[in-house]
Amino acid sequence: MELYSFFRSSAAYRVRIGLNLKRIPYKTHPVNLTKNGGENRKLTYLVVNPQGKVPALALDDGRVLLQSMAILEYLDETVPDPPFLPRDPFERAQVRSVANIIACDIHPLNNLAVQNRIRAEFGADEAGLERWCQHWIAEGFRAIESLIEGEVYCFGDQPTLADILLIPQVFNARRVKADLSPFPKIVAVDKRTRELDAFAKAHPMVQPDTPPELASPRPKV
């Protein structure tokens, strides 16, 4: 498989974790979202993904999947082991709820295109955008902190779709200096989960397209 990815994109980070957990080897196609107005807006990429976003996953037969959540569900349906979701339908919904709080209510509000648009349309400055991101992270994390078990991972003793979404969102939260002190369960799950090889290898600082000045041989856990 071939993953169209940007080192810092948290949606791509999710799919990197998913591929690693399922032990699916893949090749990374870097798509730089910040260079020259975004390589993702170029025609050469739009033929791969008409939405012009990362990630996109090209299967071995050349067909392409879009949207990180759809890709993760596809991986789970086609490579069942280890499962991303529990077996019980109610427990599956609990895991998906936490994943969707991140995918729908936090991440979309903090992504690069949205911040650029707020800056251009409403004249927001960097401090205002940082507060904006912090606000949605705090709102979403408050709900997640009350929903997860957090004794080992978000739910139970195996990482699920909830952890696959949470860890990249915590990385983003630290970038925008969000206060994580009200969320001890989230912080503990993040620390434990990043120790797993599948998560560590997916970290933004160890990707083929990580700028050398940012790259670390091994992310701090």
Next chain:
Amino acid sequence: MELYSFFRSSAAYRVRIGLNLKRIPYKTHPVNLTKNGGENRKLTYLVVNPQGKVPALALDDGRVLLQSMAILEYLDETVPDPPFLPRDPFERAQVRSVANIIACDIHPLNNLAVQNRIRAEFGADEAGLERWCQHWIAEGFRAIESLIEGEVYCFGDQPTLADILLIPQVFNARRVKADLSPFPKIVAVDKRTRELDAFAKAHPMVQPDTPPELASPRPKV
């Protein structure tokens, strides 16, 4: 089952469609998002849904599900007929991609809480907010128009999760006067799909909490 719903919420609209398609009877608990700073922020509702959002679905045993996408997947897993997703994993991913473009890349940017926040933080006026909504709708719909088949429904001749998400988003698009003329497939799918009883009965203008001055005996198709 009992659905915590607001007539105009497009996430609640999705779940109403889903329940109707599966022929699951349910009782509506209206939660007014606009009255007195939002009934959804009151403690009486936060004990139901700690995230303070609609929809929430209380099962017959009292357990509560959150997040419209997680609820729809739950309904599809527990009541298989009619299916919300095709059988083939790649086709399932295609349907979920379109659903997620709406759930992750359009709707979160246009919802009430987000518009309120942009107004408060960045001083946006109504015209600016309308342009903001129109922008994200146009971006997302452009991708969706190129991804769907649209000969009958979004994919194939049965409504799927893609249609369940699309129809409420088209309703929202019309509210903010988005230009739909570049999207003939979306407009045609919307028209055909709203003719189905399950969709017509879920329409915001025919809910128990629809304000009488807005209510229509039957939504225009």
